[in-house]
Amino acid sequence: MNVLEKIVSSVNNFSKSERKVADVILANPQVTIHSSIAALAKMADVSEPTVNRFCRRLDTKGFPDFKLHLAQSLANGTPYVNRHVEEEDGPEAYTAKIFESTMAALDTARQRVDISTINKAVDVLTQAKKISFFGLGASASVAHDAQNKFFRFNVPVVCFDDIVMQRMSAINSTEGDVVVCISHTGRTKNLCEIAAIAKENDATVIGITAYDSPLARECSLVLSLDVPEDTDLYMPMASRVAQLVLIDILATGFTLRRGSKFRENLKKVKDSLRGSRFDKKDMSL
Amino acid sequence: MNVLEKIVSSVNNFSKSERKVADVILANPQVTIHSSIAALAKMADVSEPTVNRFCRRLDTKGFPDFKLHLAQSLANGTPYVNRHVEEEDGPEAYTAKIFESTMAALDTARQRVDISTINKAVDVLTQAKKISFFGLGASASVAHDAQNKFFRFNVPVVCFDDIVMQRMSAINSTEGDVVVCISHTGRTKNLCEIAAIAKENDATVIGITAYDSPLARECSLVLSLDVPEDTDLYMPMASRVAQLVLIDILATGFTLRRGSKFRENLKKVKDSLRGSRFDKKDMSL
DNA sequence: AGTATTTTGTAATTTAATTACAGTATTTGG
DNA sequence: CCAAATACTGTAATTAAATTACAAAATACT
Numbered sequence: 001m002n003v004l005e006k007i008v009s010s011v012n013n014f015s016k017s018e019r020k021v022a023d024v025i026l027a028n029p030q031v032t033i034h035s036s037i038a039a040l041a042k043m044a045d046v047s048e049p050t051v052n053r054f055c056r057r058l059d060t061k062g063f064p065d066f067k068l069h070l071a072q073s074l075a076n077g078t079p080y081v082n083r084h085v086e087e088e089d090g091p092e093a094y095t096a097k098i099f100e101s102t103m104a105a106l107d108t109a110r111q112r113v114d115i116s117t118i119n120k121a122v123d124v125l126t127q128a129k130k131i132s133f134f135g136l137g138a139s140a141s142v143a144h145d146a147q148n149k150f151f152r153f154n155v156p157v158v159c160f161d162d163i164v165m166q167r168m169s170a171i172n173s174t175e176g177d178v179v180v181c182i183s184h185t186g187r188t189k190n191l192c193e194i195a196a197i198a199k200e201n202d203a204t205v206i207g208i209t210a211y212d213s214p215l216a217r218e219c220s221l222v223l224s225l226d227v228p229e230d231t232d233l234y235m236p237m238a239s240r241v242a243q244l245v246l247i248d249i250l251a252t253g254f255t256l257r258r259g260s261k262f263r264e265n266l267k268k269v270k271d272s273l274r275g276s277r278f279d280k281k282d283m284s285l
Numbered sequence: 286m287n288v289l290e291k292i293v294s295s296v297n298n299f300s301k302s303e304r305k306v307a308d309v310i311l312a313n314p315q316v317t318i319h320s321s322i323a324a325l326a327k328m329a330d331v332s333e334p335t336v337n338r339f340c341r342r343l344d345t346k347g348f349p350d351f352k353l354h355l356a357q358s359l360a361n362g363t364p365y366v367n368r369h370v371e372e373e374d375g376p377e378a379y380t381a382k383i384f385e386s387t388m389a390a391l392d393t394a395r396q397r398v399d400i401s402t403i404n405k406a407v408d409v410l411t412q413a414k415k416i417s418f419f420g421l422g423a424s425a426s427v428a429h430d431a432q433n434k435f436f437r438f439n440v441p442v443v444c445f446d447d448i449v450m451q452r453m454s455a456i457n458s459t460e461g462d463v464v465v466c467i468s469h470t471g472r473t474k475n476l477c478e479i480a481a482i483a484k485e486n487d488a489t490v491i492g493i494t495a496y497d498s499p500l501a502r503e504c505s506l507v508l509s510l511d512v513p514e515d516t517d518l519y520m521p522m523a524s525r526v527a528q529l530v531l532i533d534i535l536a537t538g539f540t541l542r543r544g545s546k547f548r549e550n551l552k553k554v555k556d557s558l559r560g561s562r563f564d565k566k567d568m569s570l
Numbered sequence: 571a572g573t574a575t576t577t578t579g580t581a582a583t584t585t586a587a588t589t590a591c592a593g594t595a596t597t598t599g600g
Numbered sequence: 601c602c603a604a605a606t607a608c609t610g611t612a613a614t615t616a617a618a619t620t621a622c623a624a625a626a627t628a629c630t
Contacts, residue, residue, distance in 0.1 A: 015608060033353055037587060047610045052588065063587065064349065064617095068318055071353045072360030085537055091404040094541065098534050099395035103388050110384035119376040138433050145426035145525065237533045240430065241526055248522045249383050252370055256379065300577060322618060332579045337619065348618065349586095577626070582619105589614070596607075 002073035003066070004029065006058055014057070020044045021054045025070070033071045037063045098237070105227045105238030106245060112226045113246070121221055122253035124204050128178035130156040132198075134166045135182035136191055142182050142208075142243045149251040153258075163190045170194045173203035180206045184227075184239040186213025195219060208243055287358040288351070289314065291343055299342070305329045306339045310355070318356045322348045383522070390512045390523030391530060397511045398531070406506055407538035409489050413463035415441040417483075419451045420467035421476055427467050427493075427528045434536040438543075448475045455479045458488035465491045469524040471498025480504060493528055 007022050014022055024044040025032045032040060041048045055066035084101075085094045125131060131150055135143035140161035147159035160166045173179060179198040183191050186209035195218035199205050207219035216222045225242045292307050299307055309329040310317050317325060326333045340351035369386075370379045410416060416435055420428035425446035432444035445451045458464060464483040468476050471494035480503035484490050492504035501507045510527045 017609065034350075036585085038585095048586095049588075049611090050609065053609090064352075065319070067349075068352060068356045071356040074357065074360075085541070087541065089541065091400045091407070091538060094537050095398065095400055095403055095534050096395065098537060099391055099530060102530050102533070103391050106384055106388050106391075110381065113380065115376045115380055118380055122376070138430065141426040141430035141433065144429055145423065148423050148426065241529055244526055244529070245384060245387050248387070249380050252379050252383060253376060256370070256372065256374065302578065321616085323616095333618075334580090334620080335578065338578090571630100573628100573630080575626100575628075577624105579624075580622090582621080584617105584619070586617070587614100588616080590612090592609105592611085594607105594609075596605100598603100598605080600601100600603085 003058060003060075003069040004073045010058070014054075017044075017046045017050045018054045018057065020046055021051055029070060029074055033067050033074065102238050102241050105242055109225045109227050109242040109245070113223070117221060117223055118246075118249060118253065121206050121223060121250055122257055124178055124206065124221065125150075125250060125254055126257045127176070128155065128204075129176040130158070130173070130178070132169055132173070132177070132179045133157070133159040133182065134161075134169075134179065134191065134194060136161065136163070136188055138240050139182040139184065139243065142240060142247065143180075145244055146180065146182075146247045146251075149247060150254070153251075153254060163194070166190075166194045167197065170197040170203070171201065173198050173201045175202040177201075177203040178206060179203045180208065181215060181219065182208045182243060183213075183215055184210065184243070186210040186215035188215070191215060192218055208246060288343060288345075288354040289358040295343070299339075302329075302331045302335045303339045303342065305331055306336055314355060314359055318352050318359070387523050387526055390527055394510045394512050394527040394530070398508070402506060402508055403531075403534060403538065406491050406508060406535055407542055409463055409491065409506065410435075410535060410539055411542045412461070413440065413489075414461040415443070415458070415463070417454055417458070417462070417464045418442070418444040418467065419446075419454075419464065419476065419479060421446065421448070421473055423525050424467040424469065424528065427525060427532065428465075430529055431465065431467075431532045431536075434532060435539070438536075438539060448479070451475075451479045452482065455482040455488070456486065458483050458486045460487040462488040463491060464488045465493065466500060466504065467493045467528060468498075468500050469495065469528070471495040471500035473500070476500060477503055493531060 004026070007026060011019065011022060021040070021044045024040065031043075035043070037048050037051050041051045044051070052063055055063050058066065058069075060066040060069055085097050089097065133143035133146040133150075135141075143159050143161065147157050150157045158169060160169060170179065177198075179195070181191055181195045181198075186192075186207065192214050195205050195207065195215055199218055199220065204221070205219045207215050207222045209215045209219075209222065209224065211222060211224035211226060216224070223246060225239065225246065227239045227242045289311070292311060296304065296307060306325070306329045309325065320328070322333050322336050326336045329336070337348055340348050343351065343354075345351040345354055370382050374382065418428035418431040418435075420426075428444050428446065432442050435442045443454060445454060455464065462483075464480070466476055466480045471477075471492065477499050480490050480492065480500055484503055484505065489506070490504045491506045491508065492500050493508045493510070494500045494504075496507060496509035496511060501509070508531060510524065510531065512524045512527045
């Protein structure tokens with residue numbers, strides 16, 4: 001828990017003067033880290049020792065140490081302690097909050113993701129005869145994105161967001177095929193079934209899903225992100241972004257494993273798109 | 286550029302003693318932020334003023350200020366000064382780099398995005414008779430995602446990743462319709478045409494694209510992200526994530542504008558999905 | 571080799587942070 | 601409702617830290 005969050009969560013344990021200090025700090029944290037204890041005391045209209053005591057109460061060694069912690073909290077790009085969007089938020093507020101909560105989610109995902117599993121997944125993908133990406137609902141767009149990425153690698157890739165097609169594809173899979181199932185909760189029945197079918201047909205099933213979920217149990221390899229989802233608005237937000245980044249990582253691992261010659265090929269694919277685009281210099285239109 | 290990067294990049298401009306200081310700091314930055322100037326001077330085997338001068342050379346106000354900057358650099362969790370993936374990177378390295386560069390991209394997007402335009406876009410969307418999301422290639426999955434989100438709002442939404450369908454849809458659009466065109470570069474010819482057609486038919490065209498691009502010129506409203514794209518691997522990565530976050534922001538703005546009663550409706554949509562899922566407690570399967 | 575310039579360190583000064591203590595407010599038990 | 605205890609807050613003194621000014625050493629240049 002960072003200092004800013006700590007201040008908010010323990011706001012009830014503060015005395016009247018300490019609360020004044022807390023308010024001033026929360027109102028302008030950027031100013032705080034560049035202020036002396038005297039300046040801050042003046043802003044909060046309390047004495048200097050009160051500020052010092054405030055810092056100590058937050059388990060820091062003193063005011064300079066507190067500033068250090070505060071600076072780190074701010075560096076995470078989280079001036080907003082409460083990252084949940086609230087009803088009365090204006091455009092500035094909700095825009096900032098959504099950016100920040102997404103970034104925070106990516107940060108936790110980065111810390112929790114298991115690198116050795118990523119490496120195994122890259123292994124499996126590079127050796128795949130065919131790669132299939134399956135997702136439903138919000139995860140369908142992640143699957144599409146994955147298809148777009150891996151298609152460039154000149155590998156047989158398919159992507160279905162239709163359970164019937166997914167099912168047929170899973171039934172037809174054989175050893176050497178890789179099926180990637182994407183689901184944040186890992187509790188979508190249809191997808192679990194498809195994972196099971198693919199597994200029965202000796203395909204390697206990679207799950208981008210919650211660690212301890214029904215879907216995870218059907219998978220040969222589970223890439224768990226464990227992003228805390230903002231449930232306020234009943235929409236998947238951060239989890240989806242984390243999934244996309246994971247796709248980026250797998251794709252990158254794939255290209256690195258394939259070597260430099262392979263990457264020249266990628267450039268060709270990209271260059272082939274040029275004809276469909278306006279020239280960068282041609283700004284006449 | 287953060288302080289750590291700065292130290293590395295300007296290592297040649299340092300004097301012999303300053304370099305000693307730099308070495309000690311780079312070797313154990315975590316220790317540094319909790320040391321006094323005296324302690325650090327001793328570690329580097331130089332005098333205290335030398336440390337102070339070192340800090341000044343890095344455009345900080347002095348040693349305490351330097352520690353603040355250093356703390357922020359460390360908090361970002363960016364031990365990697367160079368965030369670009371390199372050929373010899375192992376799984377730990379490229380995973381970390383991709384997470385970090387994505388987060389950095391989101392941070393710049395947050396700073397550059399124009400809030401008043403977001404607000405206008407939300408205005409337009411809430412009043413739309415019909416909303417269409419169009420994207421091609423990598424942006425197609427962003428469009429799909431947008432559809433998934435706005436569909437929950439019980440608003441007429443369409444999404445096409447097929448230029449013929451897009452074209453037909455654009456031709457049929459009328460006043461009050463909103464067309465959202467998604468393209469990172471804004472130079473995809475087909476999409477520019479479609480934007481132009483939609484505009485001619487009095488639809489409001491929102492562009493999620495580069496500020497000064499051909500597509501932008503066809504739009505009534507331009508939401509520019511200006512994310513520095515990592516071109517090393519010839520794949521759009523960060524821009525796409527930023528686009529998704531922008532969609533989240535628009536969707537959130539939409540729900541907030543519609544009020545609390547509307548949000549209850551969202552909950553219903555979510556609850557309706559329950560039947561297709563395994564119960565959270567039922568972990569037997 | 572001698573001078574100019576840059577670099578470095580010592581010592582003094584200034585500034586900031588902390589501690590000790592005393593007064594004030596607040597709560598609790600009678 | 602009052603008194604005693606406890607917790608809270610501020611003033612002033614102390615200590616620690618950082619900065620500045622200046623002098624010495626090292627380096628570079630003529």
